Amino acid sequence: MSSRLPSSPRTRRTAAALTVAGLAAGLAVAAPATTAATAAAPPAEDLASRFTLAVLPDTQFYSRYSADQFLPRYGTDPFATQTQWLTAHADDLRIPFTLHLGDIVDRAGVEAEWRAADNAMRTLDEAAAPYSILPGNHDVLNSGVRDDQLDVANEPFNRWFGATRAAKQSTYGGSDPLGLSQFHIFEAEGQRFMSLAVAWNASDATLAWAQSVLDAHPDVPVILTSHALINVAADQTSPIETGDSQRMWDRLIRGNDQIFLTFNGHFHGATRQVKQNDFGHDVHQVLMDYQMAYEGGNGYLGLVEFDLTNGSLSLETGSPWVVQKPQDTLTSYDQPLLDGEHQRFSIPIDFRERFAGFAPGFTAGSADEPKLTDAARAILLDGFEGPDPISTEAPGNELDFVEAEGTLAHWRFNGQDGVVGADTVIEDIAGDNDLTRPDPADTNAVGTLWEDVTVQSTDVHGYSSDAAAVCFDDSSGSRFSYLTTGPDAPINEADLSQGYTIETFVKMDADWNASANGWSKALTRTGNRSQIGVPETRWDWTASPTALGISNLREFQYTSLDADASLGDRVNWSGEIMVDQWQHVAIVNDPESRTTTMYVDGAPVLRNATNVGGMAWHEGHSWILGADWTDDAARNGWHGCIGETRIIDRPTTPDEWLTQRADLTGFEVREAPSGELAADVSSVRFAGVGFPGAEVRLAPAAEGMAARADLSGAVTAVAADGTWEIVVTSGLTAGEHAVELSQALGARSIAPQRVAFAIAAAAPAPAPAPTTPAPAVPGGTQPGATVPTGAPAADVDGSLAATGGDSGSMMPLAVAASALTVLGGVLLALRRRRIARG
Template sequence: MTSSPPEPRSTRGHRGRRGLARTLAATAAGTLALGTLIAAPAVTQAAAPAAPTDDELGSRFTLAVLPDTQFYSRYSADQFIPRYGSDPFAVQTQWLAQNADALDIPFVTHLGDIVDRVGVEREWQAADAAIRTLDDAALPYSILAGNHDVRDSTDTLYDDQYDLSREPFLQWFGPERAKSVSTFEGSDPTGMNQFHIFEADGQQYMVLALSWRASDATLQWAGDVMAAHPTVPVILTSHEVLNIDADQTTPRETDYGLRLWDELIRSHDQIFLTLNGHFHGASRLEKTNDFGHTVTEVVIDYQMAYEGGDGYLGLYEFDLTHDVINVQTASPWVTWKPQESLTSYDQPLLEGPQQRFSLPIDFSERFSGFNPSFSAGPAEEASLSQKARDILLDGFVGPDPVSTELPGDEQDYVEVPGTLAHWRFNGLDGVVGTDTVIPDVAGGNDLHRPDPATTNTTGTELSDVTIESGDVHGYSSDGAAVCFADSSGSRYSYLTTDANAPVNDADLSKGYTIETFVKMDPTWDSGTNGWSKFLVHTGNRSRIDGFAETQWDWTASPTALGISNLREFQWTAVPGDPTKGDKTAWSGEIMVDTWAHVAIVGDPEDATVTMYVDGAPVLRNAMDAAGLAANPHMPWIIGADWVDDAARNGWNGCVGETRIIDHATGPAEWLTSRADLTGLTVSDAPTGELPAGSSVAALGGTGLPGATVRVDGGVVAGMSTLAASEAVVAEDGTWSVPFAEPLSGAGSYQYAVTQALGSRASEPLAVSFSIAAAVDPGQEPAPGSGNGGGAAGGTGTGSAGTGSAGTGSAGTGSAAGDRGAAHLAATGSDPVLPLGIALVALLAGGIAVIVRHKRARA
C-alpha cells in the first residue's frame, strides 16, 4: 500500500479527466519508403508565428516531462519526509494526476536517473511510490534507466551486455509493470527499452524510451518499431543525447548523442523531438535530417538546483492549431511546500531562455513525408500553458529570485572586506614555470609552482601545468584558469603559498567563505582520479591536539576540497573544536568537462558548514562544525591532495579564480555576483543657465574605483556636437572628464553620464545646462515680457514682435523677450527665429539633444 502526499498549501478539487484514448480523425496513409539521412549542422530556429491570445481556442494537449529524480528518491526517507511529510517526486506525480484533465495531459515521460544509488532498495521504494500515483490515476507514462539506474554504467558496456537478472530497473519498472500502462506497446528483448503510443486530439504519437547505452541490437529494434508504425510521429527519450557548454546555456553535442543521431535519428524522419536529462541545466539544439526536416534536441535536468532539483518538471504544450510547442519549466513542489519554509531559491516557474520558450513547428508539413493526413483536431482548448501557470500560482506568494548577470570584464566582481586571499589568473598564459607568480590580488599570498624534482611525483613535466584563457565558468570575471594535465595518484603538480604567507595562519573561528571555480578534464577516470583534491590547507590532522581519530583520512590535511570516486564534490575539514572529529559536506554527481562554482560557507551562528554548487545549497552538509583547525604555518595548495605529509593524487582538470574570506557570506557577495555600478554621482557639473561668457572645462563626480566613466552628449552651438569622452574612476572613488576645449559658446548642453566595467554599464545620469548669449551693452532692451528660459529654453514674447527662443532643460525668465524687443528697436527687423526643434538621437549616450534649425528672414 502506498501513501499519498499531504494536502498542498491550497487544495484544488480533482475534476474528472477527459478520456485519454481518442478516436483517430482519419485512417492513416499507406506506408512510405524511408530514405537515407545525412547529418547536418544546426539550423537557425524559424521565426515564430504570431502568438495566439491566451483565450484563443486551439487544438492543444500537454506532454509532461520528469527529469532526473535521483536525489528525491535518495533523500526521501531521511530528509524530505521528516521535514515536509513527502518528497518532490511524489508531489510532482500527484500534481500531474490531479491536473491531467485541466491541462489535457495524455502522457508523462521520465528521462532516467530514477534513483541515485542503484543498489539501495529504499530509493527504489520511494520511486515506486511516486510512480504508483500515475498508475492509480491511469495516467500513462514511460520510464527509462539512466546511468544511476544500472549496475555498471561504463560508456563501453551496452544494455545487451548487462546481467539482466541483477538489474533493479527490470524488477521495479520492467515490462511486467509496463504492461499495465494503457499506452504500452512493447519492449526490446532486454526489457530495458520500451515504446508507447498515446493519442491526443485525433492523432497518435510514439514515445520511444531508450535506457542507458542502447546497443546496436536495441537501435535495430527501435528502427523496427518505427517501421511497424510508419505514420506515427516519434518523440525519442533517452538519458543522454545533448550536453550543455560552460556558459550554462549553449548546447554541446556528446559522443553518445552523435551515435544516436548517426545510427538512428537521422535515418528516421518520424523522430522530430528528443528529450534527455543527465547534464545539469537546460539547453536545446536544432539539427536538420536528410529529409530536410528539423529535429529538436532538448536537455533538461535540475538535480544540482536547490533541494536536488526543487521539483522542476517540463510542460510541453502542443498547439496544433497555431503550429507551435510552448515549453515552460514549473515546480509543483515549490507551490506545495509550507510558506514558512520557502527561500529565495524557491521559484515556481523558471523564466530563462532555455526554460520557457516556443518551438515553431508546422506539424502538417513536418509530418507530411510519412503521414500526409496529419491535421489538427478541434479547436477546443484555451492556452494550457497559461492555465498551468494559473493553477501553480493560485494563492502562492513567494520570495524574490536570486539573479545575476554575466561579467562585463575581468574587474566585474564584488570586493568583500575580510578577504584573506584571492588568486586570479588573467594576464598570464602558457606553461607555469617555477618562476611564475600567481598573484593574490588581496595581497601577501602569491602562489608559485614547486620544482617537480623536489617533490615525490613521478613522470611530471613542466608542460603539465598551463594557464589557459577563454574557457572559464560563465559567471567568473577572471578570464583564465590553471589546468593540470595527465594527473594521477603518483603524477601531480600543484601551486602553493609560501610558508610565511599570512593566510596560512588566518583565524577562521568567526566563520569563513571559500570559493573556487573547477572543472574535471574529459579524460577524468574514477580509478585514476577518484578522491583527488583541488584545494587543500596542507598539514596532518592526526597531529592536531585533541583530534578524534577517524577511520578515514587520519593523516590527511585538516581541510580539503575535492572529488569522490563517484564524482561528488567532497568538503572534509577538522572544525575549530577538533574533538568533534571530521566534518564533511557532499554534492551530487558532477559532470566532467563542465565548470562549476563551489562555495563553502562556515556560519558560526549555527555552527553549520554549507556547500553551494552553482549557487544552490547541497543536501548533505555539516552540523556542529564551527571554525577550522589547522597545523601552524602550513601552506594552502591548488592542484593536488596532501596526505602523510606529502602531496599526491593530482587534480585532473582546471581550477579558476579562488578566494578565502574570514566570515560567512551569501550569494550577493560571491564571485558569481557583479560589482555595484549604481553608485555613480555627478557632483561637479553646472545646472540651469550660466551667464554669458561662462566656461565649463570638465564634469566630475564619484563612482566605482576602476570603472570607466563615459560622457556622451552634444552642444547646440554652431550646429556642432561633442564626441564622447571618458575617464577611469580613481582609487579614491573620484572621476573627472575634461572637455577637449572648454565649453563657452551660447547654447543648451545635454549629456548622459554612465560608468561601466567592460560591456556592463549603469543606467545613464542626465546632465543639462545652458550658457546665455551675450547682449550688446550699448543696446537697451525694449519694454516687453518674457516667459521661458532664455538661452536655456522656453519661449519669449516682446512688445513689438514674438520670438521663440527654443525649449531647454533649465531656467525661467524674460531674456528672450527682452532681447527680441532690443533687436527690433535697433534694426527695425524681426530677429532670426528658430524654425523648429528636432530631436537628434545620440546613440552612444542614449539621450536626445535639442537642435535648433535657423532660417534667414526672407
C-alpha cells in the same frame, strides 16, 4: 478511451517575463508565452485528433533527498509534485498514459527512498492513471550483471513496483518471468498503443520475452522504453550510440516495424536521433535525463503530443515543480519550460502511412482537441511570476568587483601572462599570502615541465573582473603542478571556526577524462586528517582537511572538516559539470545554521552538508591551487584553469561575491561652477567623491546648451581616499556652458551628472574720439592716411589679433572706427571736386 480527470482550480495571475543569467547542464531558457488566463479559444481549423503521452525521466535524487532536503525546505518533493500535476491535468492535456524511464531511486538498498517513490507513484494509482515503470541501474542491488543473474526474489523493485502492483492497472498486459520488465496496451483517440518497458541490462532471455510480446500483438504500434539506450556527447547536443543502444537495435528494434519510438534516461542531458529499420521506416529515439541539473532535475518531465490528424509528434519539456515553488526560493535556473533543441521539437509522422504495414486500419479519432502543447505551456505559465531579475552584469575592468569585509586572501592573475616560473609571484591583493610555484623537481610529480603552467587572459569567466587565469596542462594523478602559499603566510593559520566563504572560478579542459582526471582538486588546505583528531575511516583518512575538486562523474566535491575534527568530514556535491565551461563556485559555511552550502554559478546545489560549523586545520600547512594533498604529498593535478580565488572569514550572501559589480552609485559632484562667472575667470574647478580607482570623465552635455570644445574631454582618477577633482583652465569663453560628469570603471559607467554655468562677456573697449581728417589732396591720398583694403585687421598694422566670439576674422572696434573716419574724408573730397567743376 481512458477516463479523464477534472483539472484542479488554478489561481489566475499574469505571468511575468523571465530574466535569467545563465543555466546549468546545458538547459535552454523558455521564451515568454501566452498564459492560460489570456489564451484565446483555438480556431475551429486548429482542432485535431490529439493526445499527450507523459514521460518521467530519472527521479533518483527526488527520492533520495525527499526526506532530508526537499520536505524540510518545501513540504513536498519534485517527484510527488510531478505525479500530482499529471493527474490534475490529465483531462486538460488528454493524458492516457505515463512512461517512467527508470532510476526510480538512487540507492536500491535504502528503504526511505522507495517509500518516497511509492508515495509519488501512488498518486497515479489512486487516480486510475496508468503507467509503465522499469528498473534502472540504481534500482537493482547489483547493476553490473544481466537481469537474469539477479536474485529477483530479493530485489526491492519487485517488492515495490513488480508484477503484483502493475497488474492492478487497466492497461497491464504482463511481465517477464523476472518481474522486472512489463508491457501495457493503452487506448488513445480510438486506437491502441503498446508501452514495452525493458529492464536495465536486459539478458537474452528478457529480449526473447519482449519479442514474444510483439509476436502476440503484431498489429499494435509500440513505444519502447529502457533505462539506457542512446547517449549524448559532451556538446550536450549530439547523440552517441552505446553498447546498449546497438544491442537493442540489432536484437529487438530494427526487425520489428511496430517499434516506431523509443525513450531512455540514464545519460545526463537531452538528445535524439532517427534511424531506419529493416523495413525502411523511421524509428525516433529520444534521450531525456535531468538528474544532474539544478535540484536533481528540477522536476522536468516530457509531454509528447500525438497529432493523429495532421501527422506530427511534438515534445514540450516542463516543470510543475518550478511553478509551485515559493517566489523567494526561485533562482535563474527555475524556468517552467525548456526550449532547447532537443527539449522542445516537432517532427512529422504520417501515422497511418507509418503503421500501414502492420496496422492497416489505423486512423485518426475525432478532430475535437486543440493543440495540446500550447495548452501545456499555458498551464505551466499560468500565474508564474518568474525568478527575481538578475542584476549581474559584465565587469567594466579589473577593479569592478565587490570588496568583502573579512577577506583574508584574494589571489588574482592579471598582468602575469606566460609561463609561471620559479620567479613568478601571484599577488594576494588582500594580504601577505602571495603564491609561488615549487620547482617540479622538488615534488614527486612525474614528467612535469615548467611550461605546464601558464597564465592566460584570452578565456576567462564572463563575471570575473580579473580577466586572467592560471591553467594547468597535461595534468593527471602523477603529473601535476601547483601554486602554494609560503610557510609563514598568515592564511595558513587562519581560524575559520566562525564560518567562512571560499570563492573561485574553475574550468576543466575539453579533453578531461575520468580515468586520468577524476578526483583531482583545484583548491586544497593541506595537511593530514589522521594527525588532527579525525577518527580512522576507510577512505581519505590521510587526506587534507579541506579540498574542492571534481569527481570521476564530473561532480564538484567539497570535503571539509567541522571545527571539531573528531566529528569527521562533511561533503557537498554538485550535479554534473560540463568540460570546457567556466563555473563560479562559492562555498559558504554558516556556524549559526550549521550548514555548508555550495553554489555553482549562483544556484545552491542539492546535496549540501549539514551539522557542520567552521573548519579544522593542520597547523603549519599551506593552501595550494592546482592539486590534491594526500599522505603528506601532492597528487591528482587539476586539468584545466583556475581564475581569481578569494577566502573570507565569515559567511556571505551573493551580493558580496566576485560575480557582483562595484557600487558606483556613491559618485557625487560636490564642487562645481554655477551661475554667471566673471568675464576674467581663468579656471573652473569640479570636485567630489567616488569609487577609488574609477575614472571621472567630463564631457559636453548630451542635450541643451553646448559646451565649448576646449571645456570637455578631461579625465581624472578617483584617489585612494575617494576624492577627485578636475581643474579646467582653457576654453573659458563668454557664454553659457553645460557639461556632464560621470564615473566609470572601464566600459561600465553610471548615469552622468549635469553642471551648467555661464561666463560674462567682456566689456567693450571705449571708442576713440572722432577727428576731422585733413583735406584730401586732389588726385592723391592724404599723407599719413590709412586706407582700408579689405584685408584682416592683423594685415593692416601687423599686430592686431582677431577677437574671440563667433567671428574670428572681425577687426577690433577701434580699427573699424578709424576706417570709417578715413572713408568719410574720401567721400567729402570727392564731393568738393564735383562742386568745383560746376
